[in-house]
Amino acid sequence: MSEALLSVQNLSTVFELRARSPFAKAPKLKAVSDVSFDLKEGETLGIVGESGCGKSTLGRSILRLIEPTAGRVVWQGRELTDLSAEEMRKARRDLSIIFQDPIASLDPRMTVADIIGEPLRVAEPSLDRKTRRQRVLKAMEEVGLAPEMINRYPHEFSGGQAQRIGIARAIITEPKLIVCDEPVSALDVSIQAQIINLLRGLKERLGLTLIFISHDLSVVRLVSDRILVLYLGRVVEIGPRGDVFARPAHPYTRALLSAAPIPDPDVARSRKRIPLQGDPPSPINPPSGCAFRTRCPIARDVCAKEIPPLIPVEGGTHRSACLFAEEVLRSGDDIASASV
Amino acid sequence: MTLYVDKREALEKRFLVPDTEMPAGKPRSLMRDAMRRLRANKAAVGAIIVLSLIIILAVLGPYFIPYDYETPDWGAFRAPPDFASGHYFGTDQNGRDLLARVLYGTRVSLTVAIIATSVSVTVGVLYGSVAGFVGGRTDQAMMRFVDVMYALPYLLFVILLMVMFGRNVFLLFAAIGLLEWLTMARIVRGQTLSLKEREFVEAARASGVSTLPIILRHIVPNLVGPVVIYATLTIPEIVITESFLSYLGFGVQEPLTSLGTLISEGASVIQVMPWLLFFPGAVLVSLLLSFAFIGDGLRDAFDPKDR
Amino acid sequence: MADTRETLLSLTDYSVAFDTPDGVVQAVSNLDLDIAPGETVAVVGESGSGKSQTFNGVFGLLARNARTGGAVNFLGRDLLSLSSKELDKVRGRDMAMVFQDPMTALNPAMKIKRQLAETLEIHRGKSRREAEREALQMLKQVGIPDAERRINQYPHELSGGMRQRVVIAMALLCQPKLIVADEPTTALDVTIQAQILDLFRDLTQSFRTALVLITHDLGVVAGIADRVAVMYAGRIVEEGKVDDLFSRPAMPYTAALMRSIPRVDREAEAVEPIPGRPPNLIHPPSGCPFHPRCRFAEEKCVRERPPLGEVSAGRRAACWFPFIDAEAGTGGENALAETANV
Numbered sequence: 001m002s003e004a005l006l007s008v009q010n011l012s013t014v015f016e017l018r019a020r021s022p023f024a025k026a027p028k029l030k031a032v033s034d035v036s037f038d039l040k041e042g043e044t045l046g047i048v049g050e051s052g053c054g055k056s057t058l059g060r061s062i063l064r065l066i067e068p069t070a071g072r073v074v075w076q077g078r079e080l081t082d083l084s085a086e087e088m089r090k091a092r093r094d095l096s097i098i099f100q101d102p103i104a105s106l107d108p109r110m111t112v113a114d115i116i117g118e119p120l121r122v123a124e125p126s127l128d129r130k131t132r133r134q135r136v137l138k139a140m141e142e143v144g145l146a147p148e149m150i151n152r153y154p155h156e157f158s159g160g161q162a163q164r165i166g167i168a169r170a171i172i173t174e175p176k177l178i179v180c181d182e183p184v185s186a187l188d189v190s191i192q193a194q195i196i197n198l199l200r201g202l203k204e205r206l207g208l209t210l211i212f213i214s215h216d217l218s219v220v221r222l223v224s225d226r227i228l229v230l231y232l233g234r235v236v237e238i239g240p241r242g243d244v245f246a247r248p249a250h251p252y253t254r255a256l257l258s259a260a261p262i263p264d265p266d267v268a269r270s271r272k273r274i275p276l277q278g279d280p281p282s283p284i285n286p287p288s289g290c291a292f293r294t295r296c297p298i299a300r301d302v303c304a305k306e307i308p309p310l311i312p313v314e315g316g317t318h319r320s321a322c323l324f325a326e327e328v329l330r331s332g333d334d335i336a337s338a339s340v
Numbered sequence: 341m342t343l344y345v346d347k348r349e350a351l352e353k354r355f356l357v358p359d360t361e362m363p364a365g366k367p368r369s370l371m372r373d374a375m376r377r378l379r380a381n382k383a384a385v386g387a388i389i390v391l392s393l394i395i396i397l398a399v400l401g402p403y404f405i406p407y408d409y410e411t412p413d414w415g416a417f418r419a420p421p422d423f424a425s426g427h428y429f430g431t432d433q434n435g436r437d438l439l440a441r442v443l444y445g446t447r448v449s450l451t452v453a454i455i456a457t458s459v460s461v462t463v464g465v466l467y468g469s470v471a472g473f474v475g476g477r478t479d480q481a482m483m484r485f486v487d488v489m490y491a492l493p494y495l496l497f498v499i500l501l502m503v504m505f506g507r508n509v510f511l512l513f514a515a516i517g518l519l520e521w522l523t524m525a526r527i528v529r530g531q532t533l534s535l536k537e538r539e540f541v542e543a544a545r546a547s548g549v550s551t552l553p554i555i556l557r558h559i560v561p562n563l564v565g566p567v568v569i570y571a572t573l574t575i576p577e578i579v580i581t582e583s584f585l586s587y588l589g590f591g592v593q594e595p596l597t598s599l600g601t602l603i604s605e606g607a608s609v610i611q612v613m614p615w616l617l618f619f620p621g622a623v624l625v626s627l628l629l630s631f632a633f634i635g636d637g638l639r640d641a642f643d644p645k646d647r
Numbered sequence: 648m649a650d651t652r653e654t655l656l657s658l659t660d661y662s663v664a665f666d667t668p669d670g671v672v673q674a675v676s677n678l679d680l681d682i683a684p685g686e687t688v689a690v691v692g693e694s695g696s697g698k699s700q701t702f703n704g705v706f707g708l709l710a711r712n713a714r715t716g717g718a719v720n721f722l723g724r725d726l727l728s729l730s731s732k733e734l735d736k737v738r739g740r741d742m743a744m745v746f747q748d749p750m751t752a753l754n755p756a757m758k759i760k761r762q763l764a765e766t767l768e769i770h771r772g773k774s775r776r777e778a779e780r781e782a783l784q785m786l787k788q789v790g791i792p793d794a795e796r797r798i799n800q801y802p803h804e805l806s807g808g809m810r811q812r813v814v815i816a817m818a819l820l821c822q823p824k825l826i827v828a829d830e831p832t833t834a835l836d837v838t839i840q841a842q843i844l845d846l847f848r849d850l851t852q853s854f855r856t857a858l859v860l861i862t863h864d865l866g867v868v869a870g871i872a873d874r875v876a877v878m879y880a881g882r883i884v885e886e887g888k889v890d891d892l893f894s895r896p897a898m899p900y901t902a903a904l905m906r907s908i909p910r911v912d913r914e915a916e917a918v919e920p921i922p923g924r925p926p927n928l929i930h931p932p933s934g935c936p937f938h939p940r941c942r943f944a945e946e947k948c949v950r951e952r953p954p955l956g957e958v959s960a961g962r963r964a965a966c967w968f969p970f971i972d973a974e975a976g977t978g979g980e981n982a983l984a985e986t987a988n989v
Contacts, residue, residue, distance in 0.1 A: 153368060266890070361923065
């Protein structure tokens with residue numbers, strides 16, 4: 001239908017680590033390997049994975065807060081990775097980010113007015129003080145903060161309020177895309193819901209496109225239209241929310257879903273669990289072939305040979321990087337229980 | 341369709357809750373918080389009072405006493421402290437009033453210390469924050485230069501500077517400030533390295549703020565704590581350096597004087613005229629103690645653990 | 648109820664307060680809670696609800712500005728009146744604690760073997776060789792693969808999940824009657840969390856150890872607990888069997904909490920947040936501490952604090968208008984269903 005707003009093509013980000021000795025080769029950490037996806041306007045893409053899977057690095061590489069090593073990020077037809085520093089700065093008004101730690105992401109020496117107004121100073125330097133203040137107040141109202149808070153300092157606020165300030169800063173330049181990096185993980189349960197609903201409301205009202213990064217599958221399920229599952233820097237499964245949650249086509253996704261706690265004693269007792277052995281391998285020295293094979297309950301010899309490509313399952317937009325995706329699908333008696 | 345809209349609105353009304361609970365009291369910046377903690381520290385408050393008294397006396401005192409620092413009182417050579425004659429601190433071998441000389445010496449010592457410290461703070465903060473923030477090769481090169489400067493012998497430098505600036509004490513100490521900034525630069529660089537990893541700096545970069553404004557608006561203000569603390573420790577260090585150089589004869593020249601010069605003169609005649617050592621010594625000690633207590637108090641006040 | 652049951656740990660009118668420059672923080676107020684031998688009790692609450700401080704106090708691990716009140720009876724002794732030396736004997740032997748960050752319990756400069764064996768040597772007076780043999784045995788029991796090699800490693804050589812297993816092994820070594828686990832899986836990934844919870848489930852059964860699981864995650868609770876105590880603002884506001892409590896929450900806070908969390912097994916339009924935020928414990932609200940955020944609050948809730956009373960068999964709730972009121976027919980189910988369908 002419409003052209004992709006953002007198109008990420010074969011993006012890789014490699015960190016060069018410090019060598020153990022002056023003679024040894026510096027080890028390389030492939031945080032993100034060969035990630036591709038398209039994002040349509042108004043869509044929310046949920047990126048899930050465990051710690052160290054590269055989901056935060058992916059989000060930051062898209063915004064060039066970390067320079068990607070290879071691949072392209074095409075934003076509204078322009079290639080972000082080719083932009084000069086100055087052009088990139090201009091492009092940033094359309095792209096913003098919300099951080100995990102609400103307090104740490106606010107400069108402790110600045111007032112709320114200066115924090116929220118900062119992106120505006122860069123994006124529209126010609127604005128006079130008064131107009132800028134008006135815009136800050138409007139953004140504050142949008143996120144449910146009281147106007148009297150404008151001269152306060154970050155440490156005076158609770159975590160939930162601080163995250164609202166961070167969100168106000170992210171929307172003040174009227175961006176098109178917001179990368180939300182674990183925006184609710186540091187908050188209390190009862191506050192999480194407030195922030196999730198706020199983000200969803202803002203998305204509707206302002207027509208935002210979101211990349212929502214989280215380790216919490218239940219939160220991702222609530223906010224996303226499409227889901228991307230990362231394991232050791234690679235996409236193992238991507239597809240519409242309904243498909244991925246109801247009919248996961250990668251054994252890792254299935255295991256993740258089956259391990260996610262469900263606040264219902266009946267379901268918790270009766271549901272089928274797919275226990276995963278051991279810990280994720282190190283991204284410095286990943287296993288050959290499919291990275292998940294060392295923990296995979298259905299791994300076979302072929303899995304060690306080469307990296308399985310993302311192939312469509314059920315003939316649609318739902319794709320899985322498992323050689324035995326069809327088998328996984330067929331065996332898929334509903335893991336995450338009924339009531340879809 | 342309308343039904344959907346209604347439901348949506350009903351949903352939003354109930355599900356979008358604002359959080360407008362205000363923090364209590366007046367807005368509290370970190371600085372205000374720190375000052376409040378400082379005020380609660382009795383030793384620091386006492387030290388600030390003593391220091392202010394010394395400064396006020398040094399600045400205004402000379403206008404209220406009948407003697408100046410260079411004119412001899414022909415009627416009172418080597419006079420011990422005496423209230424009747426108006427020489428409250430006594431006089432020296434040349435009949436000059438010691439009180440006037442101490443006040444004047446304090447003034448010179450403090451001025452010199454403040455000049456050197458501001459030079460060292462300015463250079464150190466800029467140098468350190470740029471090195472730390474830019475990082476990589478630039479950082480390496482800049483910090484190796486600091487190491488080289490460290491390695492040069494201090495006294496040799498001072499003698500070289502003496503040759504260059506000759507008699508001008510104030511220029512000399514501006515130059516000493518140019519030596520003192522090394523430690524400051526190291527401290528600031530270390531702080532900057534940790535600050536630039538903080539999320540609020542990343543947030544600024546994500547907003548498109550360029551490097552220099554980030555340093556000036558986000559890094560430097562957050563360095564206030566360590567810089568202020570280190571500066572309060574630098575001032576007494578320079579006062580001592582000045583005393584030391586004056587003792588060696590490199591410092592302030594007659595008839596001008598400083599605390600260090602006064603002490604070195606007093607020390608040579610301690611057996612016959614102890615007051616010549618006692619009074620300048622007492623002032624120097626109170627100054628140093630005050631700065632130490634204030635520095636300590638500031639450290640507690642800025643302690644980030646207490647945030 | 649309580650008197651017919653055997654109790655292992657019993658907190659009576661238990662309070663913890665902290666003196667701070669801004670005033671007295673009443674972290675835990677007048678708590679009554681019994682733990683029976685072998686049962687798994689989850690203590691649920693948000694940050695600042697006092698759930699951790701309650702048990703830090705039981706273990707004598709509070710900061711110096713803390714004051715405790717009431718009584719803590721464990722195996723017939725009042726822990727609050729024990730000297731720190733006597734408490735040391737009880738801690739580690741009869742009761743053990745597992746923290747969120749396993750590194751707080753492990754000495755980074757000591758091999759796993761020594762750390763485990765030392766506990767046995769101190770508390771059980773075992774010889775070195777015997778202690779090390781038992782330590783290895785225990786590592787195998789907590790599912791550490793390749794335990795013979797792992798036991799000679801240092802803590803930093805292990806992954807987070809593995810370290811937590813070592814800590815659990817250490818806690819179990821002396822076969823304590825009670826283990827208190829404070830957010831033991833919060834720092835871990837979901838797949839590792841599932842492994843650790845399974846481990847807790849198996850071990851408490853095979854060792855007949857009572858487990859107190861302190862957590863903020865209702866999902867974790869549902870899978871493992873027998874009983875649940877919900878804490879809010881330093882008080883238990885609801886307590887009961889896990890099935891009853893989840894299917895029919897009696898207290899509006901519990902119900903609201905359940906409605907506010909998204910579920911991985913359901914497609915939902917929205918979750919319903921609880922407005923506001925947890926109260927300030929220096930100046931707690933009058934009456935029921937939850938009333939400022941409660942949709943059902945009435946005048947009485949503002950004026951008087953509801954006591955934690957029995958609302959049905961085995962159920963206690965601190966609410967003037969609990970959802971469970973058999974006759975009135977306003978079951979907690981309705982409260983839950985109300986928004987589940989929107």
